[in-house]
Amino acid sequence: MKIQRACAVGLAVLAAWAGTASAQPASYPNQTIKLLVGWTAGGATDLLARQLATHMAKQLEQPVVVDNRAGAVGTIAHSEASRAKPDGYTLILATNSTYAIAPHLIKPLSYGPDALAPIALVGTSPLILTVKPTLNVQSVKEVIDLARQQPGRLNYSSGGNGSTSHLASELFKDLTRTSITHIPYKGGGPATLAVASGEVDLGFVDIGVAVPMIRAGRLKAVAVSGSARSPVLPQVPTVEEAGVPRFESATKFALFAPAGTPPAVIERLAEAVRSVQKNDELKDRLRQQGIELVATGPAELRKDAADDLAKWGRLIRERKLSLD
Template structure:
C-alpha cells in the first residue's frame, strides 16, 4: 500500500468511529460472549495485555471476553478476520502499531481495505530495550556505534519478524546512525530475545517484559530504552536519544478496534470499559511490571494517532526500501 493510500486508511479510521447508532443492534449489549482476536502468539506482550484487559472488561460488561490468538503476517490475519466480522461489537481486535501503522506499507495485498476497522481506544504502550549479548565488549550506545562503524556489516540484530516494531526500531536506529547491521528475523519477540541472550545474535531491540528476567539474571546487557522517557523498570538505563541518537523514539502501541460500521453507542460502551481498566491501580501496577503502561484516548484520538504512525513509518519504509513481498 502506498503512502497516500495508507494515510487514507488512517483517516478512514477516524471517520469509522462515528458510525450511527443502530438501536436494534445496541439494545441490551452485550448479550453474548465477546471475542478479542489478537495477531500474536501466546505469552508475548500483546497476549499478556489482551488477557488482563479481557478479564477486566468482562467484569465491567458482565459478559465473558475470550482471547483468540491468530498469529501471522504482522497481525494482519487477525485484523482481516475482525474486518470481515459482523459490526455488532462481539468481535474485536487488540492490535499493535506494527499491524495498523506499519504493515500497510509492507504488504501490497492486505486482506482488508482502508477504513475496515473502527477505533475504540489506545490501551497501552511499551518501550523496547536495546540489548546486546553479554559476550559483546561494548559500553553503551556509543561503544556499539563505534564497533558497527569500524566493522560495517559485521554485527547482526534480532527482531520479532519482518515488519515487527522491533524490526522497524532497528531500521530507524540504523537510518539515524548511518550504520550497517544485518537483520536476523525470528518468529516472535520471545525467540528474538532468547537468541540475543544465547549469544546467537549480537544485538536486539526486544520487549522489556520478556527481557527483564534475562537482564536481572545477567544473561542480557541493557544498553538503552527506545521510548521517549526512561523505564521505571530500568531507571539507570538512558533512552536512545539521551545516549546520543537525536530524534529516535519508538515503542509498541496497543489499541482496541471493532469492525467498521459498529454502532457508535457500542463503541462508547466498549470505550467506557477500557477506560475503567485504565483507571484500575492494581491492573496498572501488574502491567507496569511487564513494561506496559496503560494509556487512554478517545476513538478519534486513536484515529489521529494511527494516521500519524502511518506517516512516520511510511517514510522509513520508503527510505529503507523495505518490503515483505
C-alpha cells in the first residue's frame, strides 16, 4: 500500500509538473515585448522591424515595441540583448553584419557566438550601388574607370564600420582594383541620404530606402549586389552582370532571443514569424521595399549564421580587411 501510495503521489507530481510545463507556452506572452534594432530609424532593418512588430503583435496578442539602439555595427543592441532576461520579452532583429561580420572585426566583444538563441531568418535584401546625381557615370564600368583615373578621389558611404555595405564596398574595391575612400555613417538611412545630398560620391545602400529617391531622381542606380536582379528595379543589372565576376552580397535579417530562453517560448515566437511570412499582402509590400521574406526556423538559422560567420571570416582574412 505504501508503494502504491508513493507511486500515486509521484504520478500526481509528474502530472502537475507536466501540466505546468504545457501551460507555459499558453501563458506567453502576457506583457509587452521589446524588439531591439541596432540601427537608426529609417534604414532597412528598422523598416522591416516595424512591419514585423505590427504583425507579430497581432499573432501574439501583445504589443511589440521597436527600440532603436544604434551604434558599433549593431553590437550595442546585440550586447544588450545578450544580457537581457531570457524570458522572451526582449528580442533583437539583427543583421549578418552584426552576427557574422562584427565578430571578426571588433575585438574584444562583450558577447560570444552563443549569447543569443536563434528564432528565425526573417528576410534578405540586396544592396544597390548608387551614385550622386551630379556624378557623370551611368554604369559599373564608368565607376571603375573614374576610380582608376583618379585613385582615392572618389568616396563611398556605408552604414558603419563592419556593416554589410562596408564589406560589400571593400569587396568591390578589391575585385576591381580601385581605391575609393570609406566614409562610415550610423545606419543605412544616413548613408543613403549622404549619397543623395552629394555629401559622398557613391555607396552600396539599402535598396528599400533608395528606391523612392531613385524614382524621384535624387539618386542614380548603377547595379544591385545580389545574385539576381531585384523585382523592384528589374532594369538594373547585378554587379556581376555588369562585369565584376564573383561579386555577390546581401543583407540578412534574423530574429534572436537571449540564450537560455525556454524552447517553448522560442517555438511560439518562431510560429508567429511563420504566420507573418504567410501574409501575402505584407510580402508584396516588403518586396516593393527590396526585402524578400523567407521562412526558416531556429535550426536553419543556427546553421545559416554559422555558415555566414565562416564565409565572412575567410573573406576578411583573405582581403586583410580591418576597421582602420
